Amino acid sequence: MPSTTALRLSADLSGRVAVVTGASSGIGAATARSLAAHGAAVALLARRADKLDALASEITAAGGRALAVPTDVTDADALAAAATRVREELGTVSILFNNAGIMLPGSSTDPELAGDRRTQIDLNIAALVASVDAFVDQLVESGRTAGVADLVNTSSIAGENIFPNFAVYSGTKAFVKHYTTTLRTELGAEHVRVGDVAPGI
Secondary structure (H helix, E strand, O other), rough: OOOOOOOOOOOOOOOOOOEEEEOHHHHHHHHHHHHHHHHOOOEEEEEOHHHHHHHHHHHOOOOOOOEEEEOOOOOOOHHHHHHHHHHHHOOOOOOOEEEOOOOOOOOOHHHHHHHHHHHHHHHHHHHHHHHHEEEEHHHHHHHHHHEEEEEEEEEHHHOOOOOOOOOHHHHHHHHHHHHHHHHHHHHHHHOOOEEEEEEOO
16 A cells, blocks of 8 residues: 555544554554644654654644554454543544554465464454454544534455455455445435545555
C-alpha cells in the first residue's frame, strides 16, 4: 500500500473528534494529518508509542489537536479503555477510521505460516470488529445529537480479486467489505455514515 496515501477530505471538521487506528504509519498517519488539518481533534491508536508521540507532536506543531493513545487493538479491554480516555480528553467520537491491519502473503499449504494466517484474521477481522464495538456507542450518540457521524473501514482490492498466496488476506478483506455494507444498513438510521476505502496492493 502506498505509504503517503491518505483518505481525501474536503469538509470543515472543526468541533469533531476522530479516531484513527493503525495511526503510527502509512495510510493511518497520513489520514490523521489530514483530519487534523481539516479541524478535527484526532486520537491516534496503535501499539508503537514512540511513533504516536512523534505524530501527535507534529500535528500539534502544525496547529492541530492530537492525542496519542498507545493501544493493542487486538485487546478488547484495551480498546474499551482507549474509548473512555478519548471521550474524557477530546470529547465524543464522531469519526472512526478503522485502519489497523496487516498483509502477510504466503502459501496456504505451508504449515510454518499458520501463525501468519491467524495473525491476519486476528487483526484484520477480530480487531476491526472490536474497534467498532468500542466506539459505536459514541458514533451513534454523535449521529443522534449532531445529525452525522462517520465510520470508515479499510478494505482492499484484494477482497474482490484473486491473488495467488493471498488467500487469507483476501478473505479477511472480503469480510471487511461485506461487514461494512451490512453495517451501513444498521447504522444509517442512526445518522452514522458507513463506508470503506479499498487501497491496492
